[in-house]
Amino acid sequence: MTDYAIGDIQGCYDRLLEVLAIIGFSPSRDRLWVAGDIINRGPSSLATLRYIERLQASAEVVLGNHDLHLLAVALGGHKTRGKDTLDDILQAPDHDRLIEWLRQQQLCVYDPDRNFLMAHAGLPHIWSVEQALGYAKELAGVIRGPEAAEYFTHMYGNEPARWRENLTGMDRWRAATNYFTRMRFIAADGTLELATKESAGESPAGYSPWFNFPRPDKIRVIFGHWAALEGNTPDDQFIGLDTGCVWGGALTVMNLDTGEKTHCDC
Template sequence: MTDYAIGDIQGCYDRLREVLHRVAFSPSRDRLWVAGDLINRGPSSLETLRYLSGLGSSAVVVLGNHDLHLLAVALGGHQPRKKDTLSEILDAPDHNQLIDWLRQQNLCVHDSDRNLVMAHAGVPHIWGIEQAVACAREVEAVIRGEHAEEYFTQMYGNEPPCWDDSLSGMDRWRIITNYFTRMRFIAENGTLELATKEAAAHAPGGFAPWFEFPRRDDTRVIFGHWAALEGQTGDDQFIGLDTGCVWGGALTIMNLDTGEKIHCDC
């Protein structure tokens, strides 16, 4: 069995199948770790979601901000945005099953044997891995439970900007969500700066890329979300897999054991 991790697919179904073909991926023996943003902006979000959900236990998926946006439209009363490509999912006869499947996915996945964790935007340095996993499980339970509609109605926003152990309710859930799915630049005390989307060299004053702060552990972190990095972090502990497929870059897949990366130009 081989485990592969792949960056932001964002509905680029043909490129997904092409890169899987290049590594001879077989669901009967292999697993595919997906670093979030399965859908949206690309041309084939419905096909992508159907394919990944059909992989069953052969898919290990974390939710990205675009995946949560679909759930916020479907369950929280939000309207699609101009550039969204979600209508084919929302209008599909199996949309309820697809939405239910998406709600069961994680915000982060920890593999202690490989000493790695995968989260869409990354893991902030202010949390150890045990705390990060606990925070993820807390919000996952909300997304899957009876308070999901309340959560998705109030999910959007930049407040509070920083973690505090005393936070509760929606404020607590929102900052956890923002760390896992929207984070790029962060301050030493954990304050998020969510407006800047440029490359790492363009950090606003007082902030730095989240992976440049010393961590409490040596756990490797696999993430997507930040296409402007082009997969480059300058540190082997932090593995960026979003290489901008939907923006005309490439779709990247990596063998989790050998570290070999295969790119499919888009």
Template sequence: MTDYAIGDIQGCYERLLDVLDKVDFSPSRDRLWVAGDIINRGPSSLESLRYVKNLGSSAVVVLGNHDLHLLAVALGGHSVKRKDTLDDILGAPDHQELLQWLLQQNICIHDTRRNLVMSHAGLPHIWTVEKGAALARELETVLRSPNVEDYFREMYGNYPECWRDDLQGMDRWRMITNYFTRMRFIAEDGTLELAAKETADNAPAGFAPWFRFQRPDDVRVVFGHWAALEGETGSERYIGLDTGCVWGGQLTVMNLDTDEKIHCDC
């Protein structure tokens, strides 16, 4: 069995099939670790979502900001944005089944055997691996609760800007959501800067890419979300897999045991 991690698919279904064909991926013997953003902006969001769902136990999935956006539209009353490609999912006969499947997926995964963490946007330096995993479980419990619609109604927002252990309710859950699914630039004290989407070398004053801060451990972090990086973090510990397929770049998969990366041009 081979475990492959893949960056943001974002509805690029044909390219997904192409890159999996390059590694001879077979659900009967392999697993696909999906670093979030299965859907949105690309031409085939419904097909991409169905494909990953139908992998069953051969898929290991963390949710990205676009996946949560779909749920916020469907369950929280938010509007579809101009560039969204979600209508096919929302109008599909199996859309309720697809939404319920998304709600059962992970926010963060800690693979102790490989000493590896995977989340959509990364892991902030202010949290230990254990704390990050515990906070992810807390948010996953919210997503699977009977009151999940309340969460999605209030999910959006850039405040609070910084983690505090005494945060409660939506402020706490929004903060966890933003670290795991929206983070790019961060300050030493953990304050997030969520407006900037530039390359790592163009950080706003007082901020730096989250992976530039020293951690108290040697965990490796697999993430997506930041297409402007083009997969380059300058460190073997921090593995960026969003190589901008939906923007005409590449779709990337990586063998989690050999670190070999395989690309498909988009």
């Protein structure tokens, strides 16, 4: 069995099948770690979501901001936006099953044997691995539980911008969501800057890319979300797999044991 991790697919179903064919992926033998943003902006969100859902135990999935956006539309009363490609999912006959499956996915996954953690946006330096796993479990419980409608109704927003352990309720949930799924630039005290989406060299004053802060635990972090990086980070401890397929870049898959990356042009 081979484990692979894949970056943001965002509804690019044909490219997903192409890159999986290149590596000879077989669900009966292999496992696919999906770094979030399965759907949205690409042409085939429904087909992509159905494919990943059918993998069942052959997939490890973390939620990205676009995946949460679909849930917010379906469960929180929000409207789709101009560039969204979610209508095929929302109108599908298996819509309820797909939405429920998506709600069951995680915010981060951890493999202690390989010493890596995968989260859509990454792992802030202010959290240990144990803290991140705890906050992810807490937030997943909200998404799966009776407070989901409240959460998705009020999920959007940039405040509070800094994590504090004494945060409660919606402030706590929203802050954790932003670290797991929207983080790019961060200050030394953990304050997030969520407006800037440019490359790592375009840091706002007082902020740096989250992976520029050293981690004493040396955990390897696999993430997506930041297409402007084109997969480039200054240290192979931090592995960016969003190479901008939906924007005409590439879709990237990495063998988790060898580190070999395979791309298909988009």
